[in-house]
Structure formats: C-alpha cells, structure tokens
Amino acid sequence: MRPGPTSSTSRSSITSAIVVIPPGKDTGWHTHEVPLFVHVLDGTVTVDYGDKGTKVYKAGETFMEAMNWPHNGINNEDAPARILAVYMGSDDKTNTATASVPK
Numbered sequence: 001m002r003p004g005p006t007s008s009t010s011r012s013s014i015t016s017a018i019v020v021i022p023p024g025k026d027t028g029w030h031t032h033e034v035p036l037f038v039h040v041l042d043g044t045v046t047v048d049y050g051d052k053g054t055k056v057y058k059a060g061e062t063f064m065e066a067m068n069w070p071h072n073g074i075n076n077e078d079a080p081a082r083i084l085a086v087y088m089g090s091d092d093k094t095n096t097a098t099a100s101v102p103k
Contacts, residue, residue: 010092014088017084019085021045021074023078027073029098029099029100030072030097033093036088042082043058050071070100
C-alpha cells in the first residue's frame with residue numbers, strides 16, 4: 001500500500017481478526033492506537049471503560065472502539081462471544097497494547 005495523503009512516512013495497514021471470548025472470560029485491559037471497527041457476530045460483550053462506565057453490545061451490533069483509552073471486553077454469558085475486529089492503522093502504530101487497570 002502507498003502512504004495516505006496525510007502521511008509521508010508510514011504505510012496504511014488494515015487488518016482484521018475474529019476474536020472469541022469464552023464464557024466468563026475477558027480480553028484483559030488494553031488500548032488501541034488506531035481506529036477499530038467492531039461487529040459482534042455471536043453472543044454479548046460488555047466493555048468496561050473504567051470511570052467512563054460500561055457498554056453492552058449484542059450480536060448484530062456494530063461500533064467503533066475507544067482509541068487510547070483503557071478498556072476490557074467481558075463475556076458474562078454462558079456461550080462464547082465472537083467479534084469481527086477491523087483495525088484501520090499504519091505500520092508505525094500498535095493495533096492493541098496491554099494496559100493497566102484504570103484507578
């Protein structure tokens with residue numbers, strides 16, 4: 001890919017993944033340096049944004065995930081949750097980085 005019109009040194013990088021969160025498990029606290037489009041394929045995912053609150057997303061729902069803000073995806077249900085994650089980044093940004101639990 002060629003650099004985008006606003007970037008002279010980094011290359012665009014769009015990647016996708018199917019993320020499965022088993023029942024009763026979570027993603028762990030993390031952040032994203034790039035825009036992230038999420039579509040919930042199956043189940044329900046609760047995202048804890050720390051002092052910004054929580055949001056529940058169900059199968060069929062789509063959202064843009066928080067950038068540069070620690071959060072944790074949790075599956076409180078009895079069945080696996082599956083999401084399609086599409087990262088709209090560049091080769092000089094990290095899609096996902098481990099973060100500390102907000103205080």
